[in-house]
Each structure stands twice: as structure tokens, then as C-alpha cells.
Amino acid sequence: MRAIALRTEVPGPRSRALMARREAAVPRGPFHATPVFVAEAHGALLTDVDGNRLLDFAGGIGCLNVGHTSDEVVRAASAQLGRLTHGCFHVTPYEGYVRLAERLNAVVPGDFPKKTMFLNSGAEAVENAVKIARAATGRPAVLAFEDGFHGRTLLALSLTSKVHPYKEGFGPFAPEVYRAPYAYCYRCAYRLQYPSCDLACVDALEEFFKRYVEARQVAAVVVEPVLGEGGFVVPPVEFLPRLRELTARHGILLIADEVQTGFGRTGKMWAVEHAGVVPDLLVAAKSIAGGLPLSSVTGRAELMDAPGVGGLGGTFGGNPVSLAAAEAVLDLMSDGSLLARAERIGRVVSERAEGWRKRFPLVGDVRGLGAMWALELVKDPSSRVPAKEETAAVARRCYESGLVTITAGTWGNVIRTLMPLTIGDDELHEGLDVLEGALASVAQR
Ligand SMILES: Cc1ncc(COP(=O)(O)O)c(C=O)c1O
Numbered sequence: 001m002r003a004i005a006l007r008t009e010v011p012g013p014r015s016r017a018l019m020a021r022r023e024a025a026v027p028r029g030p031f032h033a034t035p036v037f038v039a040e041a042h043g044a045l046l047t048d049v050d051g052n053r054l055l056d057f058a059g060g061i062g063c064l065n066v067g068h069t070s071d072e073v074v075r076a077a078s079a080q081l082g083r084l085t086h087g088c089f090h091v092t093p094y095e096g097y098v099r100l101a102e103r104l105n106a107v108v109p110g111d112f113p114k115k116t117m118f119l120n121s122g123a124e125a126v127e128n129a130v131k132i133a134r135a136a137t138g139r140p141a142v143l144a145f146e147d148g149f150h151g152r153t154l155l156a157l158s159l160t161s162k163v164h165p166y167k168e169g170f171g172p173f174a175p176e177v178y179r180a181p182y183a184y185c186y187r188c189a190y191r192l193q194y195p196s197c198d199l200a201c202v203d204a205l206e207e208f209f210k211r212y213v214e215a216r217q218v219a220a221v222v223v224e225p226v227l228g229e230g231g232f233v234v235p236p237v238e239f240l241p242r243l244r245e246l247t248a249r250h251g252i253l254l255i256a257d258e259v260q261t262g263f264g265r266t267g268k269m270w271a272v273e274h275a276g277v278v279p280d281l282l283v284a285a286k287s288i289a290g291g292l293p294l295s296s297v298t299g300r301a302e303l304m305d306a307p308g309v310g311g312l313g314g315t316f317g318g319n320p321v322s323l324a325a326a327e328a329v330l331d332l333m334s335d336g337s338l339l340a341r342a343e344r345i346g347r348v349v350s351e352r353a354e355g356w357r358k359r360f361p362l363v364g365d366v367r368g369l370g371a372m373w374a375l376e377l378v379k380d381p382s383s384r385v386p387a388k389e390e391t392a393a394v395a396r397r398c399y400e401s402g403l404v405t406i407t408a409g410t411w412g413n414v415i416r417t418l419m420p421l422t423i424g425d426d427e428l429h430e431g432l433d434v435l436e437g438a439l440a441s442v443a444q445r
Helices: 014-023 071-081 095-107 122-137 154-159 200-211 239-249 320-333 337-361 386-401 426-444
Strands: 040-043 045-048 053-056 113-121 141-145 177-180 218-223 253-257 283-285 295-300 365-371 370-377 406-408 414-416
Touching: 014 053, 053 426, 071 320, 095 295, 095 320, 113 122, 122 141, 122 154, 122 253, 122 283, 122 295, 154 177, 177 200, 200 239, 239 253, 283 337, 320 337, 337 365, 337 370, 337 426, 365 414, 370 386, 386 406, 386 414, 386 426
Parallel strands: 141 177, 141 218, 218 253, 253 283
Antiparallel strands: 040 045, 045 053, 113 295, 283 295, 365 370, 370 414, 406 414
């Protein structure tokens, strides 16, 4: 049986009517990857308000590694709803918070005592990681990377690289945030080639500390192990170890932003494990609670304890229902089968995507790790001029045919895959067939 079943054109009449109401009632700022209003979802399937069944390669931007409305997550969250929906950890603490902290302390890399705190969103967790790093080191500066994304609140937005549309009109930004090129080999800032470059982008940081900010003033380097919104850029495997070496040499903390890469997306629980790197602080969110809002900062116990009592927190951080859902997610991940599934998805996607790269000059680069694969579309392979309009056209043709995808990249020219890891092989191939058809039709225009 085919997964995709369309009863109307997409978007259908009900979605279009809702969009008109949305335009009147909601500001234009909150964007949409598709104009399709969803009514319900399970696994990797979405049902829209017109009764169309669509396949989901976006997972609400990578939040549904265990699938939509996973039975285990729904059961755990529903049971918790009837017991305690909110206590506020700062008023009357509850065991669920402590238990999940213990479980995360056990699965985050690092053979040392760890502590974990909970927040609501990725941005909030990144902000708290920076607060902890500043309190622990007494240093003000933070180094982030070009094409990095860390969220939309003021400090997180200051760390975020992409100007349009994220930062447009929102300055002034937080001070003492510096930015250096990432190991984006397809568009190397130094116009070098890997491996002969010998990771010049890491060595250049020593120069950076001479020209822009003194190393002794830098509290932390915040890094995504694989760029998410920046276009699923996978750095060479030595990048993170070299960064770890450099930060340790200067007493700078390494904060791994695993908001998009964590919870099995790359075929390991954490993407830093591919490089064998142990960060000082690790930030998680998105897929942590199977679709409920929750985020975490886990790190060395002595660093996590640097801010004073009352220095960290928030009314809803570590909501009991989200915590219960997150425990169900950890249970689902514990036997390793979802990690193996991520690897398998990655193999299938990469094999087909490599074929498209050979067939369509539009596909300039194909890259990924585990189930985090992307296509970077270009006007032609030699100039590598980003093909932004073509990328939008591919995404549009996909949803019109029943496949939800999302784009990424500083130039908006990357199609990324964030399907639930529970997707079946038949569903996966069906979705890839739609994507292939969309690429073929746009490539031939
Ligand atoms: C790597 C990374 N960090 C932080 C964030 C911000 O997370 P949130 O949207 O939950 O604030 C995102 C969101 O896409 C992300 O991909």
C-alpha cells in the first residue's frame, strides 16, 4: 500500500481557508515550509485538514526521531498529565527531573561527574550553556561559527550566523560574540582543499586570537558537530578533535550544540561520538521528548555548579509531562535499534542521492552523517552558484506530490532530510521517489 494518498490538490481547500485566517490573525514573521495545515500524525505519516495523507521528511524540524505520536511517548505523557502537569522545579521539586538528569548524565560522553538542567527550547539551553561557561571561567567572550545556527532569542541569535531573515532588523546584538569559518569544505572560506588544507580553519583560530579576541578572554567555543540550519555540513572527522585540543590548550570550554544532531539522528546518540570528542557542556533539545518541548544542558559537575543558587532556571523548565515523554524516548533508544535504523536510512538516502548528483548538474553536493543527509543545489557544478529558487521549487513540487521536506543553508539552497527514524523502507523509497521526480522536473526546466 502506498503511504501517500491525496484526495485533493495540496494545499487543499481547507488548508487554503485556514491560511487566509492565519494571515489575518498571525503576524507574517513565523514562517511555514509548506502551506499545508496538519490535523494528525503517526509515525512518518501526516494527515492534513483536507484528508490527504502525506509522508514526512521533516519531523517538525528534527523533533520526531522516534516518530509522531509514538505509542510509548503518548502513554508516558498521558499518564503524567493526570498526575502532575506543573509544579515548577523551583517551588516544589519532583523526582522526574532528577531521574532524567541522572539518565542524561549517564549517556552524555565524559568519564567524569556530570550534572544536567532542563529548559524549554534549544535557544534557551544554548543561552544557559553560555551563562554557565561565563560563570565558570570568569571570561566574557564566546566564539561561534559562520553558517552556525543556535536559536532566535537575543544571545542565541547573536551566536547565529545567517543574517536574512533571522537577524534582519533585530540589532543591537549581544556583545562579545565572535565568529570564525566552519569546516565547510564545499565552500571553503580559505579556498583550500581537504585533506591537503590540513584543517587550516582550525589553525586559523590561533591567528584569530591575535587579531580579534584574546584567547584568555574566551569562555567557550560553541559548535554544532554537523551544521543543521547551515545546510547539514559535515566537517572532516579531525575537525572536532583539533578544536577540542585547541580549546583545552587555552582553557576555553567546548560547548557541543547537539540540538539537531542529538538523540540518534546521526546514527549515534550524539554526533560528537563519531569524532570521539568529549565536550565540557552538551546542549540537547528537539527530539529529546518525542515532540514535546524540552531542552537540556549537561556538563562537568563543577562547571554546572558555577552559577550561584537561583542563577539558573525558569518557570516551565523541566515540565513533568515533557520529562516523562523524554524518559520514554530514552527507553526507546536504549537497545540501539533506532541508531542502527538511522545508519540504514543514511545508506539508502546517500546511495540514491549520489545517483542524483551524477544525473542532475543541479545537485552540486551530497553529504550527511547517519540519517542527516542533504543535497546542496547549484546553478552549475563548476560555479557552485547557489540555486535558491530551484531549491524552493523542488520543495514545492514535493509537498504538492505529498512529501513534506524542508530546506536549509545560508543561501537557502539545501534540501535536508529529517524523517522520523521509525520510517519503513517502503515509505522511505516512496518519499525518495517523490524527491527524485521533483529534482528531475526542476532540473529540466
Ligand atoms: C543546532 C541548533 N541549535 C539551536 C536551535 C534552536 O532551537 P529552538 O528552535 O528549540 O530554540 C536549533 C533549531 O533549529 C538548532 O538547530
